[in-house]
Amino acid sequence: MKNRVKVLRAEHNITQADLANSVQVSRQTINAIEKEKFDPSLDLAFKLSKFFSKSIEEIFEYHNK
Amino acid sequence: METSNWQEQKKKNIKNLAIWTVGWVLTMALVTFGPKFIWEGNQLLTYLAFFLNLGLGVGMIFANRNHINGLDELDKKITFDAMAIALGVGVIGGLSFSVMDITNMIGFDAEISFLVILISITYLIAMVVGKFRYK
Numbered sequence: 376m377k378n379r380v381k382v383l384r385a386e387h388n389i390t391q392a393d394l395a396n397s398v399q400v401s402r403q404t405i406n407a408i409e410k411e412k413f414d415p416s417l418d419l420a421f422k423l424s425k426f427f428s429k430s431i432e433e434i435f436e437y438h439n440k
Numbered sequence: 441m442e443t444s445n446w447q448e449q450k451k452k453n454i455k456n457l458a459i460w461t462v463g464w465v466l467t468m469a470l471v472t473f474g475p476k477f478i479w480e481g482n483q484l485l486t487y488l489a490f491f492l493n494l495g496l497g498v499g500m501i502f503a504n505r506n507h508i509n510g511l512d513e514l515d516k517k518i519t520f521d522a523m524a525i526a527l528g529v530g531v532i533g534g535l536s537f538s539v540m541d542i543t544n545m546i547g548f549d550a551e552i553s554f555l556v557i558l559i560s561i562t563y564l565i566a567m568v569v570g571k572f573r574y575k
Binding site for chain 2 (some may be wrong): 399401412
């Protein structure tokens, strides 16, 4: 799954650690999501959506593997 | 505030698990060596030490479950993957080792401690590999 977390984080000018604290995960989790090594749960996807004030579809793009 | 609670709870779970684990390991040593070196075969003390160890073991299992439930989702995935590999290696390796003992392919008895060491090492390696994979 592709995502725009890194871009949106840069637009908000916050660090991975700040974002991780805001959505209650570790910094490594944010890093793995940004590198598209790890797909977040629906719960975390909603938290990120709420944090960035974007819909889930604006942050994540589903690609069938 | 919520963030701080999450991190504090995680630290508390780790500390709780460490306390139960140390207690379990110490009482395991007590029940193993106590009858020979401390109370010289007193059956009552041996039973007490045994059930104390068993109780702490049960507590450790629940502390470990709480610890895992408190992890964030990536750490949970890495942990579950490592546990799955350790379980598989434990079952396959353990049974194969037992067969080697029964068929005299090895010149010593297949002790349970070998299985525990195999599972522990496999779990540790799988955790390290998992951490690197998502680094």
